[in-house]
Amino acid sequence: MYSLSSRLLISVSVLLLLFFGVTIAVLDTAFTEAGEQARRDILDGHLVALLGAAEPNDASELALPDRLREPRFGQIGSGLYGELRNVDGDVLWRSKSALGLEIPEGVIPVLGNHLFARESLLDGTPLLTLSLAVEWEFDDGNSKSYVFKVAESLDSFNAQIAGFCGQLFGWFAAVAATMLLAFSFLLRGLMKPLRKIEAEISEIEGGDRTSLSDRFPTELIGVARNLNLLIDSERARSDRYRFTLDNLAHSLKTPLAAMRALLGSENREDFGDRFDEQIDRMDEIVRYQLRKPASPVAEKLVLKSVHVEKEVTRLIDGLKKVYHDKRPNFEVSVQPGMQFRGDTGDFLELAGNLLDNACKWCEKNVRISIVPSASERAIASGMVLTVSDDGPGIPQDAADALLQRGMRLDESTPGHGIGLAVVKDIAASYGGQLSIKQSKTGGAEITVSIPPISSAKSDS
């Protein structure tokens, strides 16, 4: 892909080429037409002079004197030629300048009319000619028709035009080159902040810098700020992964040690159960780590919109299959078209865990309600997700304990504690909270409140 500078330079060059090309063509045409008009006027003057100088001779024919007022008629090869012919095309007089040349007879104009034409000599020299057919009445009352013709070589005129064009082209080329040079200098200046960002990112990659500086033009300051946000969240994510992995590896060591001890122990009583217990412990640790939130809210730059109604419907359709025998009655209250700004996986984890718990514990009824929460400066609304059931409920003192990882109220329903701990972690990663209380029907009512993402926060 071409660089921005190359694209701009190529575009500007093409535009300049077009502009100057059209300008040169227009000027050339105008200059040529004006020059030709001037030539015609001059030829007209010469023709009138020839007419004025023509006198009848003794043989009752028109004749022209040897010397004319225009000296170029008398100079051989001067480029200005005169000729008088009778109606039969016989040359009665030809100027001295045309000595040795054959001026083409050309088209004879209608009597009394002028006729301009472009003709050429036998050697190819281009000519501009003017012919006039006249009826000459002699003193004896007779009259005869004659054709006066003047011609001028266009060699010098064409050379003038070519010179003009050459000059025009030269000047315009010089102007275009100067403009392009000035533009490329300007561009270099404009691109400097971009190159600075690039250099600073390279420094960050090389570990010589931790974030982008804030000395950028207004147009780029937002980009730099967002890049810094992304870099920070990437760094936080990498730290978090390292921490999680470290935590996971260490927490697995204890059950592993216990299993090895069991294998080495001579006491084989309840060996299977005790071994299985350690496997359950490891499974619980791994499951919790795997289901933790995908990303903290600092990564809102990359967050997408989740279509809440669609995902809840998919979830409930799935749960209806899983709890086919129990057939819980779902009451769903979701604002149509509502969007949640976040990760789809996180949303499904929030709603999925709460609905799954509600299905496990309910007598018959499960209720889910999701409403958006907004604030004045919000760029994306938050949500309040409430799931309640008509089961036995959770006593308040146990509710706090439930929010701790891995705590279970009822061993017969495995994973309850993990589910809520995961919900709590995900809510916290979006800056939200989890609260547990008793529902109107006596069961548990769990509410997750995710605050809106405010523009003030995004500027921080």
Add this chain to the structure above:
Amino acid sequence: MRLLVIEDDATLRETLAQKLGDVGFAVEQAADGKEGLYFAEEYPIDLAIIDLGLPEMSGLEIIRRVRAEGKTYPILILTARDRWEDKVDGLSAGADDYVVKPFHFEEVSARVNALLRRSGGWASSQLEAAPGSLDMSRQELKVNGEVLELTSFEYKIIEYLMVRAGQVISKAELTDRLYDQDFERDSNVIEVFIGRLRKKMDPDNTIKPIETLRGRGYRFALERNQSD
């Protein structure tokens, strides 16, 4: 009942197949996605257990294709992925339930029984059809409250017939679904076992639990106590 297990981990697959075989299922095994899809589309099976992360073709793809083919047998997902997003994807693709790895065999067995029962239209874990009742998890058949002593093959037959109570089951279907592949397929054996079952369940020939429909097959004839 004939089950299909598609799982790429050999230890897990073979152990699962062996344990399912121990509790009376005929089990087909496939080690990768393509082989699994072939079995799932071509074999007469009553339920498929499908791992989601398979070589050659993902479990999700198999489920989609099997459902697109119009197969309606229950599908149980085995998955190492515990996030709801993955579970919902599997269930939306057409699976009926899921078990997360690692699991206890009893959990898989219970879900398999529940799915089979559901596919026959039974709502509770006890298949009640007075005076008979069948407990699939304990593999017990009672008539008038008395537990009957059945051989494993007799149990397989009565379970298959009772799950599909009211439907006519041909001898060929019974042989297909109940025999292991390496077993010699002989439909006369079915007649012998049906005869024995009738004697055990109905020694006085009064309740007539299994009807013979000439040329068509057998039907469990007792009325379901609850069905939905």
